[in-house]
Amino acid sequence: RSDLTKIQQMPQEITSSKEKLINLIGQNRKDQETVLSILKKTEQEANETNKQLKLEEVRLNELREEKIRTEGIIATHKETLKQINDQVRERLGISPDELSQMTNIKPDKPLPSAEDLEKKLERLIQEQERLGGVNLLAEQEAKELEEKVNNIKKDQTDLTAAIAKLREAIDQLNTEGRQRLLAAYGVVNDHFQKLFVQLFGGGKAYLKFTDESDPLQAGLEVHASLPGKKLQNLSLLSGGEQALTALSLLFAVFLSNPAPICILDEVDAPLDDTNVDRFCTLVEEMAKSSLTKFLIITHHRMTMARVSRLFGVTMPEKGISQLVSVDLENAVKIRDNE
Structure with a gap:
């Protein structure tokens, strides 16, 4: 009986198990559909990401090429700026900063147009040519001056x-x-x-x-x-x-x-006898009142007669001069004694 009961219950159990399997299969299909939907969505997102990545790679390459071109332009500008600086130093002898200060150029203000600058440059070059050659030693000469x-x-x-x-x-x-x-x-x-x-x-x-x-x-x-x-x-x-x-x-x-010696050279020449006498008297008084010795050069006989000592030059023979000295005071004393 027990086996019969078990056999009688088996269809029911089989039906129950079948229903469970059917339910489980349905649930698995739902899960499979959900997973497939998610996988499909994920694949779509991956494709979109790949497309976006490829676009970004293309853009990156473009940016790299633009960077290379920009670096080339910057290098060209730097070389041009260096050449301009070298020309400024060579032609003007000053740095670009000094030139900016001299010309009162401010970086925050816009520069004139290239056409205006070229006209101004031509005018300045013409003025420089009219002025003539530039003296490179002018600054040194200015310092020396x-x-x-x-x-x-x-x-x-x-x-x-x-x-x-x-x-x-x-x-x-x-x-x-x-x-x-x-x-x-x-x-x-x-x-x-x-x-x-x-x-x-x-x-x-x-x-x-x-x-x-x-x-x-x-x-x-x-x-x-x-x-x-x-x-x-x-x-x-x-x-x-x-x-x-x-x-x-x-x-x-x-x-x-008064001096110790007084020399008088023919001072009596223009005088007459009376004035010669006065002159001799004055000389005698001055000789007595002072220590001065008078040496008189004269041709006047009165003057020669009034002196104490007489010196003369004679020429006893031709070409031979002889000095003669006569002490008149002693001569007078000798004459008086005789």
Whole structure:
């Protein structure tokens, strides 16, 4: 019975299992369709991705080619810019940056058109040609000239200071010279007035500056009034009177600063006997009152008779000169003793 029961139940179990298998097959078909749908969709996406990848590869190749072309253009521009820089340095001697500063070109402002720049360049080239050749040493020469100018200015300052000191020294010398000149003028004028009266036996004479405001630049005038005559200028006197007046002035200057020896060369030549006597008397008085020794060169017999010692040159034989010396004072004493 148990087996029969099992056999009776088997169709039912088979039916149940069949239904389960049918359900499982249906579910697997659904799953298969879902998987196939997903696979198909995935394949479509993969195809689209491959297409997009191929497009991107083509675009990448184009970009690489564009990069190569751009790099070539940049290299060409760099070479052109280098050549332009070299030309600027060669022709103008300055860098492009210095040229931009000189021409006041600002990068943020647009440049003029190429046509305008070419016209300006042509105009500048024509102006340069009219100016002639460019002196490449101009900057160095300008520096040398500037250095020379600075040295000249320095020398000018030193010269100005030296001139100021020199003028100060000149003013001091002029002041001292004016004082000394006026002092010497006073002494000489006093001696001149006394000697004139002594030589002429009277009268009046004096010295006067032509411009008393500036004695150093002024001349000196001699005014003389002989006994019995009116006061007049030296040029209006006779030759002998002028000679005596000149002797008065000469001895006046000599007495202001006497020397040990005084040599007079034929000063008595224009004088007559009376004036020679006065001249000799004056020389004798000056010789006695001072330590000065007078050496007189003369041809006048009166002068030779008044000296202490006489020196002469004779020619006893032709071509042979002989010096003769005579002590007149001792000769007079010998004659008196005899």
